[in-house]
Amino acid sequence: MLLKKLLKQAAKGNRLAQKSLFDQYAHGMMHVCLRYMRRIEVAEDCLMTGFMKAFSNLGSLQIKKESDFKRWLVTIMINECLMQLRKKEIEYTSIEQAATPFVKNEIEDGLAAKDIHKQISLLPEGYRTIFNLYVIDGYSHQEIAHKLGINIGTSKSQLARARKILQEKFIDYAEQR
Amino acid sequence: MQNKDKWLKKQVLEYEMQSSVEGWNKSEAWNRMEMYLESSRNLERAHRLRRRLRLAVAVIVGLMMIGGGLFVYMRGTISQLNQQLYTQNKGLESLHQDLAKSDQKMKEMSAQMQAMESQLPRVVERVKWKTKIKTDTIVKLKRVTLVDTIRVEVPVSEAYWAQHEKADETHEAISEAETKVKERYTFELNSNRQSDKKKKIIIEKLLSAQKSTGRFTVLNK
Numbered sequence: 001m002l003l004k005k006l007l008k009q010a011a012k013g014n015r016l017a018q019k020s021l022f023d024q025y026a027h028g029m030m031h032v033c034l035r036y037m038r039r040i041e042v043a044e045d046c047l048m049t050g051f052m053k054a055f056s057n058l059g060s061l062q063i064k065k066e067s068d069f070k071r072w073l074v075t076i077m078i079n080e081c082l083m084q085l086r087k088k089e090i091e092y093t094s095i096e097q098a099a100t101p102f103v104k105n106e107i108e109d110g111l112a113a114k115d116i117h118k119q120i121s122l123l124p125e126g127y128r129t130i131f132n133l134y135v136i137d138g139y140s141h142q143e144i145a146h147k148l149g150i151n152i153g154t155s156k157s158q159l160a161r162a163r164k165i166l167q168e169k170f171i172d173y174a175e176q177r
Numbered sequence: 178m179q180n181k182d183k184w185l186k187k188q189v190l191e192y193e194m195q196s197s198v199e200g201w202n203k204s205e206a207w208n209r210m211e212m213y214l215e216s217s218r219n220l221e222r223a224h225r226l227r228r229r230l231r232l233a234v235a236v237i238v239g240l241m242m243i244g245g246g247l248f249v250y251m252r253g254t255i256s257q258l259n260q261q262l263y264t265q266n267k268g269l270e271s272l273h274q275d276l277a278k279s280d281q282k283m284k285e286m287s288a289q290m291q292a293m294e295s296q297l298p299r300v301v302e303r304v305k306w307k308t309k310i311k312t313d314t315i316v317k318l319k320r321v322t323l324v325d326t327i328r329v330e331v332p333v334s335e336a337y338w339a340q341h342e343k344a345d346e347t348h349e350a351i352s353e354a355e356t357k358v359k360e361r362y363t364f365e366l367n368s369n370r371q372s373d374k375k376k377k378i379i380i381e382k383l384l385s386a387q388k389s390t391g392r393f394t395v396l397n398k
Contacts (some may be wrong), residue, residue: 031198
């Protein structure tokens with residue numbers, strides 16, 4: 001398996017192997033970071049730190065398939081972004097939860113993935129973080145609460161609010177088109 | 178809601194994995210990354226060196242401490258041993274002196290013994306009964322005008338005997354020694370020069386004395 005060889009070499013500090021891994025996954029990971037960090041410089045910082053940590057921990061990594069490695073890398077990037085966000089001390093306030101229906105099918109159909117990505121990245125920081133963690137990266141409310149040091153209720157309410165804002169944004173976007 | 182989430186997640190992840198980030202130069206990012214990696218490697222080397230240096234210093238200090246401890250311990254032990262040897266030497270010297278003293282004493286005693294031995298009357302000097310024996314038991318013998326000799330063997334201590342080496346003190350010596358040694362004394366009559374008649378008389382007297390006192394044995398030769 002090519003990836004395994006590449007990982008082995010990169011773990012030994014082979015710069016070419018590291019570059020190869022970076023080339024392969026940099027854009028995807030940069031997207032992940034940009035989902036959490038709006039500014040590209042900050043996202044890049046997270047990406048760099050994430051890759052540095054990944055390279056230094058490759059030796060202890062046991063993977064069976066490529067998706068495992070990708071998932072591991074994404075987790076590192078998310079943790080880096082959350083660490084950065086924690087430094088900013090975002091206030092997650094509990095909002096009254098409302099059952100918010102998500103975007104309508106007709107709107108969905110007209111949306112391109114790029115637009116969805118953009119709209120998500122435009123969400124306010126707190127909402128965006130919880131939306132990304134829950135919807136895109138598949139964490140449970142309990143895990144999110146644990147990671148961010150907030151209540152489960154807060155996580156849920158913030159997610160609902162994020163959904164509502166996104167829906168409004170999608171509708172606006174569809175109307176503009 | 179879950180289907181919507183799944184759809185949204187799929188859209189986003191597919192987009193992330195397939196498209197490049199606009200306005201972001203990967204090569205430049207890699208160059209920066211390489212710099213970070215290099216500086217990180219250098220930093221790691223520096224850390225490793227520092228760790229090794231600390232370890233080396235710790236080892237040297239440890240060895241020095243152990244060496245110092247050993248030196249102090251050895252010095253203390255040697256000093257203690259020295260002290261012990263000194264004390265033992267003193268003791269030996271004193272013992273040597275004592276031995277020399279006792280040796281001297283022994284020599285003196287030996288000389289004394291030899292002197293005594295030379296004077297020791299194993300075979301007591303000839304006794305002239307007429308003048309020498311005084312006690313009641315021997316008085317009977319006294320009347321016998323013996324001009325002959327009687328050999329007296331007394332197994333009392335030689336030192337004691339030496340004090341009473343003179344024949345005229347024989348009886349006194351015997352009576353005193355008897356209380357100490359509680360053995361019988363043997364008087365041996367040697368009267369070759371006496372006539373048979375006289376011998377017979379003497380023997381009879383002696384036997385009589387022996388019987389009455391039970392203190393000695395008369396052997397007729």
